[in-house]
Amino acid sequence: MRNPNSSMLRPAAVRPAGAGLARCWWVAWTLLLAAPLATQAGSTVMLAAATPAVVTEYEVKAAYLLRFTRYIEWPAASFASPVSPIVIGVLGRNPFGDALERTVRGMKSQGRDVTVRLLGGIKEAGGCHMVFIGRGQERDEAAWLAVLRNQPVVTITDSADGLARGAILALFVEELPTGARVAFAASLPAAQAAGVQLSAAMLPSARKVIRAEPEQKGHP
C-alpha cells in the first residue's frame, strides 16, 4: 500500500542540503585516500631509521626446542631407523604460528632431520620424540602429561607450573626490569620415568632443576 501523499511529505529543503554534504564527504574522502599515496615519496627516508627488530617469545622458544634436541638421548627403539627424524609435536593449540617450522627447516640434530607435527589430540602424540603443550590448556595438560608419563617422549610445557604436573622440561618467561626473557627448567625424575636422558651439559643452563622425587606425604 503506497501512501499517495508521500512525495509531499518531504520538505524540499532537506534533500539539497543532504546532497551538498554528500559531495563534501566525497571530496574529503578522495583527498584523504590520496594522502598516503602522496607521502610514498617521503617514506624512503623513514626506511633508514628502522626500529630494532622485535623478537617474539615463541621465536625464542622455537630455538630452545631445536637446541633441546641436541642434548637429549632417546632409547634407540624410539626411532624406526638410524636416519629417522626427530619429531617435535605441538599438542593442542599451536602458539608458534610457523616460527617452529621455520626454525627447524633444514636443520640436523644428532645426524637426524628435525620435523614438526601439529597434533589435534593426545592420540596423535605417538611417534613424537618431543611434545610441546602451549599455555591456556592447563585443564587438559595434566591429563595429557599423565598419558605420556612412561613413554620415551620429552614433554615440554609452556609455563613453569608444568613440572609440578609431571612435565620433563618447562619453558617460561621471566619478567625482569630490563625486559622479558625466556628460561627453562628440567625435571630429572620425570625424564627417568620416561626413559630419556637429559645431557648433563644442558643442566647448568636451566633456571631450576628438580633432581629427586618430591617426598610422598602420608607414606612413612
Added chain:
Amino acid sequence: MEILGKSSGREIRRALDFVVPGLLLPVVALADPASASLALRELSFEELANITVTTVSKREEQYFKAAAAVHVITGEDIRRSGALMLPEVLRLSPGVEVGQINSRSYAVAMRGFNGTASNKLLPLVDGRSLYSQRFASTIWDIRDLPLEEVEQIELIGGPGGTTWGANAVNGVINIITKSARDTQGDLWVAGAGTYEEGFLYARHGFAAGQDGWARIYVKAFQRGDSEPVNVADNNDAWSQVRSGFRYDRASRDGGQTTVTGDAFYSDADQLSSGLPDVAHSSGGHLLARHLNTLAGGSQLRLQGYLDVIRRDSGGSLSQADVLDLDLSVATPSAQSTTYAWGANYRLSRLEDSVNSAGFVSDFMPVERWFNQGGFFVEATHQPVGSTYRLTAGTKAEYNDFTAWELMPSVRGAWMPNQDTTFWAAWSRAARIPSRFENDQSLTISTPGSLSRTLPSPDLEAEILNAFELGWRWRGPQGVYVDASVFQHNYTRLVTNHTLPIVTPVEDDHNLENLGHGTSRGAEVQVVWRPQTWWQWQAVYTYLEQSFAVAPGSTDTALVQVATVSPLHQFSLRSSWNIGASWELDAWFRSVAKLPQPGRLIPGYQTLDLRLGKQLGHGWEISLTGQNLLEDSHMEFRFFTVRAAVARGFYLRIERRH
C-alpha cells in the same frame, strides 16, 4: 583482553580468517620474522636466555595497534564469567549496553539506540550476519550458540561499514568460534539451577581425512520464568535444542577451508494479548569459507552461506532466508602500501503474515525478495620501520530500498613505542530501512479508535558521521589500559509522521527522515595482573545523547532514545586461581538509571560469584551465583512487558576426555 594463564599464543594463520581489512590486517607486517628465526637457531642456551622478547602474540599485537575501538572477550573470559547466554557475555566489554527484558528477550546495543529494535548494531558469527533485515534488529534468543565453542568475541565500537556494509553503524560484534582442530576429543557439560533450570552440551571432535578436523555438537537448555512486576505470571520460560558441526582443513599448499552448519528448534512461552501462548522458532545455517594465498602473495578469501529462520508467534508467521556471497583480496602485507578490495552480494527472501487480536499487519509485497550488495576498496600505508599507519577506504553498497550507500572511513594510528598506540578515525555509516518500515501496514484497532502505520517506501538510510580518538598502553605487571572517546553525528534519523486526519476515530501515520542528533561517550578498560594467578579487570562506559527533529515534524519518540541508555556503566571483575585446582571469580556491575519519562528503570548494582574446582581426569565442577546483591532488579522495559531479573544459582559439571 588478557586472561589468566593464556596471555598469548594464537595462530597467525587463524588470525587471517576474520581479519578486518584496514582495522587489523596491516599490522601483520610488523617485523621480518623469518630472519629472526634463522638467526636464533645457532645460539646457545645462555644466549637465548639473554634475548629480550615480546610476549604479545601477533594477533594481540594487531588488536593493540588497531585504529579502532576494538575490545576482545576471550573464550576463557566467557568461561570465568559464569554467563550462560550470549547477550550476558557481552557485558564484559566497554561500550555495550545489555538489558534483559524478560527471560528470553534482551536489548543489546553499542553506543546508544537500545531497544528490542536495536537497529544500529551488526553482530556476526564467523562472518555470518545475525542482523534481521525484516525488522532491523537481532533476535538474540534464536541466535544462541554453545559458548564453549567461542574462541573470542571482537567488539568494534563505531562504524564498520567500510568492511561490513550497511547497518554496521554504532558497532560490530564479531563472534569467532574455535577451529575444529582446537576442539578435538569429547566434552560433556550438564547443569541445573534456579533460573537456568537445566542445560546439556555434548561435543565430539575427531580427525576428518588428510589435514582435516571436525566436531559435532548438541546443546539443549530450559530457562525459567522471569520475575513478574505488573502481572501475576510473566509466562516467559523457554527452551531450545541446537545441533551443529564445524570442519576445518589446512591443506599443504597453505589453503584453509572451513565449513560450519547448525539447526535449532525453540519453544517459548509468552503472553499474547494477555493470554498464555507458545512461540515456535526453528532454522539453521550452512557456511563455507576458503582462504588461500594467490600467486604474488595476495590473500584471497571466499565465503558463502545460507541462513534460514522460521517463526510462528501468536498467529504471526515469518520466514527469512538469506543467501550471502563474499569475496575479498588483500595484497601482501610485507609492502609499505597494501590494498584490500572485495565484493559481496546478499539475497534475502522475507515472507510475513501477521494476524492477531487487536492488530492486523499487512505486508506489501507479502513475499519480499531483497537484494543487497556492493564493493569495497581500502588502502593502507605503513612504511617499514615507521611509527604510523594510515588507512582509507570505502564501501559502496546497493540495496533495494535506498539504492546506493557510501560508507567511507579514514583511520590513522601512531605507535611512538612498543607499548603505546594512539589512534584517530573518521567514518560514515548507513542504516538502511527494514521491511517493517518499508513494507508494513499495521492497523491497531480498539473499540472507538483505529491507528494505522502505513508503509514508508520513501525512507532514506539513516546516516552517521563518527569521530573517534583512542589510546592504548601496556605497562609492567600485566597492566593494560585502553581508552577511547567518540562523537557521533546522526542525520536523517527515522521519525514518526502524522498524516492528515481521515475520520475522527482514525489516526494514520508513517515514517520520514526528519531526526538528527549527537552522542558523545568514553569507553575505558583497565586490566591488571598483579600475579600470574590473579587478574583484575575494570570497565567503564560513559554515554550522553541528544536528539531533535526538524521543524514541522510531529515526532515525539526520537528524543526519548536518549532516555533508554544508561549515562554511566561500571564493572569490576576479579579472576583468582587458588592453587592448581580452585578458581574464584567475582564480577560486580553498576548500571545507571534509564530515565524514560513515566517508565523509569532505576539504576542497579549487582554481583556474580563463581567457584570452580578441577577434580582431575578431566572433571570440573562449578557453582555460580548471579545477581546476588538484591532479590531482583529490572534492566529494560519493552512496551507493557515489565519483568525483573532475580537472584539465581546454578551448578555445572564438565567432563573432557
